[in-house]
Amino acid sequence: MEGSSSCSSMLSAPRQPSFLLSTLERLSNTPCLKLSAQEAPPVAVIALRRYLSEQAVDQQQPVFYSYDVTVTDGSWRAKCFLHPSLNHLVHTNTLRTGSDISVRQCSYVYNERRLGCGYICVEALVCDAEKSALLPGVDDIRSLPVLVKPGMERSMLLHSEVPLQPDCRHYLPLWNNDDPEGDIWMSDSPSSETVLDVSKVALLGGLESYLRYSKRPYPLLVKIIHKSRLRYYGRPGLKIHYPYQAYFEVADKSGIMSLVLWNDLCPEFYQRLSVGTVLYLQNYALKKSYSNKSRPQMSHYGMTNFTSTEISLNYREPAAVITIVSPKSVQPQWGLPEVSYQFTSRSELENLPGDYVCDVIGLVTFAGRVERVISKGNKGPDKYWSYRWVHAVDGTFDQPFILELFSTSHPEIFGHICPMTYLVCTQMRVCKVEGSQPYLSSSCGTEIFITGYHKGQPYVGDPRVKSFIQWTKTLKDNTVMQKSTVGGYYCYPHPPRFFKQTAAKSPVPLVSAADLKKELETLQYREHKRVAIQGWITAVRYTEAPRSSETQTMEGNEVSDDEQEQVGPEQQASPPTVKQTFAGGFLSPSCDRSSANILKIKNHQSETTPSCLNRGSASSKRHRNTHGREEEEVDQGQVCNAPFWEISGWSIQQQELSERLCQGGLHQDSIFRKFVFDERITLMQWSNLQPGQWTSEPIADPIPPASCPGYYQLTILGINKQMAVDAAFFPVGNVGDPRAVGLPQDPHNNTMLSCLSSGFLFPLSGAALPQPEEILVTASELEDMHLVCVLDLCHLGGNQVEVLMNKVYKFTEVCPD
Structure with a gap:
């Protein structure tokens, strides 16, 4: 904190009306472009954005991800770079949106690869409060001006959805890698109503011959019958700006084949393509499929599944031409198949074999908190998956579906799963474990829909769905709500009767x-x-x-006061173990007991x-x-x-x-809460992950204390x-x-x-x-x-x-x- 003694102190002069503006001015006039202070006015964190670091090699502890933090003092906004030594504060959600911090050390960094570009780097800070005292007084965050150094007004890095570090084009979600993040992901572009030349189109059944003889294939006219979640494969040193991949299953009258959307095309098309969408494809490539690739279950279509070849859509070499056909323009004579489902009732689940794939619909009665698990066998940057446990009933059995749901690249749905909503999950895998009832786990091919997103989906006409809707009309809201819960600690499946240690592959490793x-x-x-x-x-x-x-x-x-420390570049090791009095837990008694086996x-x-x-x-x-x-x-x-x-x-x-x-x-x-409809916003915020961006929506009421008999x-x-x-x-x-x-x-x-x-x-x-x-x-x-x-x-x-x-x-x- 005292390492920049030759530099000015942020508090050596009277405070300016805007702390951020004053800090930038003082940084500009400081010879070493660095400021430090023992005390500083608080600023509020309004955004935390994550992205892949440029380099993660030649370091004892590689830093794979970088963070941009946007703060405000109530007068200005400033997008700053978070020094890597502070990353652990984000990893533990200590530094989070909606809270206040005091910046104790910062510097100004010029972008050496771009003219007229620079940013503030936060090198040391103190987290002041769990909830910001500044933000309630700000009416509209977006109306606040963005802080830019004079002469750099044209720099778009500080204004746009682009990371501050050079050669980084987009942000990642704060807590996983598989959800779309930012404005680059298009979702509302209209479909085409132009006249298509379908006189010469290729059928999927004939594409293998094109691949064998390297012929240029005719256009394709296909319908999407399955959509998988996004896959992010970025790593430091990979010279691909948008390293994304998404698998679809498409069909025509000849059969079914996999289609892969690559890289730059994912932000442009992924959210615009859904099951039931008809595509007219030109300039596509054909490739041999990976033999060990997991595939969705499509046997219920009764059609030929061409698994040796897949369609590849690229941004260039060749540049694929993708036309989304308007539903009004789709003709019956094209022979495109109807989307089909395999809905299973809860009463049938007990008799299904393990790994069987099915679709389910139910009324949510329990929505667990969102947790994260690190991807096993992942090489390179840590990859976390977000998941939650859900219970849903369908009226056919006295027990609910137990669902393990991973994020499906639709955070607007995954984050709003709550009791009293109708839930549809496709391509769920049956899991059977000793000592537990069977449960269903989502896969990379699962799609999730809740109330508000069912309109227009192909399954709405399915007889099983209609039967479920009729059953829900016999229910009373109050009766269902009394049995509905949210959040808290949840464990499933239950441990088996005997503990089996099977080396490193054990689901429960025995550790020292x-x-x-x-x-x-x-x-x-x-x-x-x-x-x-x-x-x-x-x-x-x-x-x-x-x-x-x-x-x-x-x-x-x-x-x-005399114990308070700052966090900065000097503390780059993992957070320390600290000594403190343990209040509220177990402490050993100070005197000997005559009989340790007597209740005390x-x-x-x-x-x-x-x-x-x-x-x-x-x-x-x-x-x-x-x-x-x-x-x-x-x-x-x-x-x-x-x-x-x-x-x-x-x-x-x-x-x-x-x-x-x-x-x-x-x-x-750790304790679940009873679901109350009027408190649903508060309960959903409590059970979800901390958001990466603060919004000026009304602040939710504090979560009420849980009713717990003891532990x-x-x-x-x-x-x-x-x-x-x-x-x-x-x-x-x-x-x-x-x-x-x-x-x-x-x-x-x-x-x-x-x-x-x-x-x-x-x-x-x-x-x-x-x-x-x-x-x-x-x-x-x-x-x-x-x-x-x-x-x-x-x-x-x-x-x-x-x-x-x-x-x-x-x-x-x-x-x-």
């Missing part, structure tokens, strides 16, 4: 304590991972209420302070206020009076640990007794919990071990559930019991990391390699 620490340190925003760790449960505490997001944010972001309900104070893996950096900390201290005191009070159990000598043994990994108990965001905080001691980790256990306690769907409800005796093994309290309905004290009395059987613990990890943003116990296995339930 050190590897678990690394997983927690590198976890990114809403990224979900499931891991297993072996060891012993040494302590259990029951806590009545989960911690509020406000309290968690204060504890993670607030420090005193007593005020206590910890004599040790555990190490907390805090993903938020010091830059996200802010000053503590009186309200924050009161919240923490209330939280501590709940802990001190909570029932708990621990093994003999644990208070001494834990002092010999090399590290204690703590994550703060159960979070409010158990467990301490797991690693097999080598050097490290311990705290995890929350949140058992299913009633049939209204969405996790109860598909849960094997075999009877058990409600001991601590049986609850941890089954994941629920028995029975879920029809009788009074056991009290926490009754369950904790049985915890003594855990002493010296070697267990395999399955943990679900999810980064909730900022300093909040969810560590939840999914299931425990006794060693007699483990199948080794």
